[in-house]
Amino acid sequence: MVRLKRETIVAQIGNKKCEKTGAVNMPIYLSTAYRHEDIGRSTGFDYTRTGNPTRDALQEALAVLEDGYQAFATSSGMSAIQLVFEKFQTGDHIISIQDIYGGSFRLFQQMEAKYQIAFSYWDGNVIDDLTELIRPESKALFIETPSNPLMRELNLAELAQFAKEHRLLFIVDNTFYTPVFQRPLAQGADIVIHSATKYLGGHNDVLAGAVIVKDPSLAAFYEETLNAIGCVLAPFDCWLLIRGLKTLxxxxxxxxxxxxxxxxxxxxxxxxxxxxxxxxxxxxxxxxxxxxxxxxxxxxxxxxxxxxxxxxxxxxxxxxxxxxxxxxxxxxxxxxxxxxxxxxxxxxxxxxxxxxxxxxxxxxxxxxxxxxx
Structure with a gap:
């Protein structure tokens, strides 16, 4: 089958998902609980924090748009970042570009104070300068491109190569460009983050976040972690985000x-x-x-x-x-x-x-x- 263009994929999100009714617009599944026919017999949905049909349709589309293996819809952009950083623990070290959203900086400061996860900041000018920031305990490189608010555009392929050489997870906040203008996973990133409140939603009417990964083992980790901490996107907000994506x-x-x-x-x-x-x-x-x-x-x-x-x-x-x-x-x-x-x-x-x-x-x-x- 010919691979569909992304413009087609977003316009069709949710269509043909309800075989019983033939609904063209993705239904909003508000139910928090799902009936089991017997022990060990499930429809695939048990409890809405763990899985929800409306959220599934959204996450499938997000994964395709960002060339990812699996996507996770979260309750806000900041909860998306929080979910990603659940991968790290006390003693770990993260390198971040200096020019980032103030809320991200605030969260990183809190992580340093509460959990002793250390952060170093790169000015974004010369990639070779990153080498001086590397420590034995360094675990990840976090960037926004273009940066916020100085709009500095970074070379994703070069940064991905640097991260690979130093065994760092490469995390990219793609909120400003969206997959329309930039797909970091295709250029070597490991994790993409969105404040979906912004361009993905597009109408100033929904608070949402997204995490997309390309590695199955990372996907398994974040699926389990998201279910444990519970910062999932509510069904109605998933529907709003689907509606926004259709015109992205x-x-x-x-x-x-x-x-x-x-x-x-x-x-x-x-x-x-x-x-x-x-x-x-x-x-x-x-x-x-x-x-x-x-x-x-x-x-x-x-x-x-x-x-x-x-x-x-x-x-x-x-x-x-x-x-x-x-x-x-x-x-x-x-x-x-x-x-x-x-x-x-x-x-x-x-x-x-x-x-x-x-x-x-x-x-x-x-x-x-x-x-x-």
């Missing part, structure tokens, strides 16, 4: 088209010092000329909503210093470029000229109000 390819195309246009506008604006955009996806960061301009800009924008999420159809503007990365000490943030002048945009699927006009009028009002030009 359409949405990402528009996100990217809009972001490219917005980035080009920002590049030419005198109040913008530098634009950080890797050329793909819908996320843009930029340094504004003076941090005194940030608050007035946030107040004057009409279409960009000041909020700290990303990946929805609506455009959002985020101030990492006080929102997504507030838990990272200012001295640390400043050391790698996450300064108080940095602003992050999640460019939605609205008409791109409307978004550009909104930013233009916002900059004009700010310049008049603050008097900085």
């Amino acid at each position: 390819y359409l949405r990402m195309k528009q996100h990217q088209e809009n972001a490219q246009a917005v980035a080009a506008f920002l590049e030419g604006h005198p109040l913008v010092q530098q634009v950080l955009y890797p050329g793909k996806g819908g996320m843009i960061s930029f340094y504004i000329q003076d941090e005194r301009l940030v608050s007035p800009l946030l107040r004057t924008l009409k279409l960009f909503t000041f909020a700290e999420s990303l990946g929805g159809v609506e455009s959002l503007i985020t101030y990492p210093a006080t929102q997504t990365h507030a838990d990272i000490p200012k001295k640390v943030r400043d050391s790698y470029g996450l300064t108080n002048q940095l602003v992050r945009l999640s460019v939605g699927i609205e008409a791109k000229q409307d978004l550009i006009n909104d930013l233009s009028q916002g900059f004009s009002k700010v310049e008049a109000e603050v008097g900085i030009g």
